Amino acid sequence: AQSVTQLDSQVPVFEEAPVELRCNYSSSVSVYLFWYVQYPNQGLQLLLKYLSGSTLVKGINGFEAEFNKSQTSFHLRKPSVHISDTAEYFCAVSGGSNYKLTFGKGTLLTVNP
Amino acid sequence: DGGITQSPKYLFRKEGQNVTLSCEQNLNHDAMYWYRQDPGQGLRLIYYSQIVNDFQKGDIAEGYSVSREKKESFPLTVTSAQKNPTAFYLCASSIDRIDRANEQFFGPGTRLTVL
Numbered sequence A: 001a002q003s004v005t006q007l008d009s010q011v012p013v014f015e016e017a018p019v020e021l022r023c024n025y026s027s028s029v030s031v032y033l034f035w036y037v038q039y040p041n042q043g044l045q046l047l048l049k050y051l052s053g054s055t056l057v058k059g060i061n062g063f064e065a066e067f068n069k070s071q072t073s074f075h076l077r078k079p080s081v082h083i084s085d086t087a088e089y090f091c092a093v094s095g096g097s098n099y100k101l102t103f104g105k106g107t108l109l110t111v112n113p
Numbered sequence B: 001d002g003g004i005t006q007s008p009k010y011l012f013r014k015e016g017q018n019v020t021l022s023c024e025q026n027l028n029h030d031a032m033y034w035y036r037q038d039p040g041q042g043l044r045l046i047y048y049s050q051i052v053n054d055f056q057k058g059d060i061a062e063g064y065s066v067s068r069e070k071k072e073s074f075p076l077t078v079t080s081a082q083k084n085p086t087a088f089y090l091c092a093s094s095i096d097r098i099d100r101a102n103e104q105f106f107g108p109g110t111r112l113t114v115l
Helices: none
Strands: A003-006 A010-014 A019-021 A023-026 A031-038 A044-050 A056-058 A064-068 A073-078 A087-095 A098-103 A107-112 B004-007 B010-013 B019-025 B031-037 B043-049 B064-066 B076-078 B087-094 B110-114
Touching (some): A003 A087, A003 A098, A019 A107, A031 A064, A044 A056, A044 A064, A044 A073, A073 A087, B019 B087, B019 B110
Parallel strands (some): A010 A107, B010 B110
Antiparallel strands (some): A003 A023, A019 A073, A031 A044, A031 A087, A064 A073, A087 A107, B019 B076, B031 B087, B064 B076
8 A cells, every 4th residue: 555644734934935845655666756736726736746767856837856765755845935836735656556646635835925 | 728627616515415516528538537625634536437437436435426428527426425525526537547657637626515
């Protein structure tokens, strides 16, 4: 079975500050990892994904994430956030013979002026 | 524009009533999914379908039913047997289910409130 833990349920930051949203996963097999963003009352949009290759993955809106196999982590980062980045962010994992995309419980990022 | 549409955006239901949520996609995707989202709980899979006329239960299928008569459409019925149906419901699709690397594309969601 696979699982995802997002270590912070809420992260408040000031505009133009850097941010890191933490995600750890557990799986007995190799995995694919995803970060999705959800703006209020909307569906989810893919930010980035790790399938293989370089462990540093760049996504949309200036976000990037680093896959760390030894620490089973896939933390999301942005060097300078904007008010418009206020949203909920979900980490998800897919692995093994299980087709399932397993989601974390989400991290609410609030960017304050 | 290709994408996924869900209707209605907001839905109110009286206790004891069945209600059907619509999901349509024009992405020519084989696989479709229904998720339920509750505050602080992430997304939980209700049902999924890989091909027309086939669907499988997810983690929380009790009190829900689906059909997949057309590739483009995957409606979800919330029955009166669902004990706590008030939630945000998200429909998604992917090219196919077998490739675990496939991105899932999401619709805008339907917020169901039971009065």
